[in-house]
Amino acid sequence: MRFKKELDFVHLSKFFYIFSIALTVAGLVFLATFGLNYSVDFKAGSNVDVSLSKSITLAQLQPALDEAGIGHDPTITIGDKRVNIRYDEELDDTQSETLKAAITKIDDKASFEVNTVDTEMAKELARNAIYSVLLSSIGIIIYVSIRFEWRFALASIVALLHDAFMVVAIFSIFRLEVDLTFIVAVLTIIGYSINDTIVIFDRIRENLRFGKQKSYEDLKSLVNKSVSQTLMRSLYTAFTVFIAAFFLLIMGGESIKMFSLAMVIGLLFGAYSSIFIASPLWLLLKKRQKTPVKSNPAKA
The missing domain is CATH 3.30.70.3400 (Alpha-Beta Plaits)
Structure with missing residues (x-):
């Protein structure tokens, strides 16, 4: 399914960038001031x-x-x-x-x-959790760099780190408890985030092969077209997983409550990061290779 008239996703992305930057700053402030509300899994x-x-x-x-x-x-x-x-x-x-x-x-x-949990074990668990996120991110960078190019890799890693940090920021701001299942949720969110991003990037790469992009406007049109072509697939995938996570949050036991909540939050942010964060960021990186469209003096 495609829209009859393609939306200007690149233009709309600036509003999402503003929102994400504001939430990132708020999250950093709360993390620096209060830290995370660790469960007994991460503290003695x-x-x-x-x-x-x-x-x-x-x-x-x-x-x-x-x-x-x-x-x-x-x-x-x-x-x-x-x-x-x-x-x-x-x-x-x-x-x-x-x-x-x-x-x-x-x-x-x-x-x-x-x-x-003793103090040393708590520190080791927290340290291993950080390492697991970093190692998975490095693996994704290598994979995307080999399959695509470094600009795609950089844009995708920013998008998935954005999704992961948004969950951390929300948990820090609202003092929600962070346990081991939270780490599992963050790693799962990273997987879903990179999946949606790769789908869009694959379509961008395919459209690059069959089109001639002579200016920034051509690239912008290509990104909007590629996102439009894959939008419903991405939304259907995210919505399906979101429904499952939402009902786990409502009907699941206490032991998986934080996991379900982190999944719900992460999926909401992941639903727009591939579209409004990763793709426009790739366009900005690619822009330097293209000569912008020159204005027409007659219309000036």
């Missing part, structure tokens, strides 16, 4: 996941926590027959057993899973 502490045979309320659980007498203020998340208790401090074996015994008095069929 203990995570106690309790499966119950019945649903309980916070009022029913609190006496058990008081009885355990651990002394730390935990973060408590209560679901359907499930309770998650997170401590910023590491629990030793005695504290863990005391907590289990207190909760067992409420439900003798309760089962426990206690995960403890």
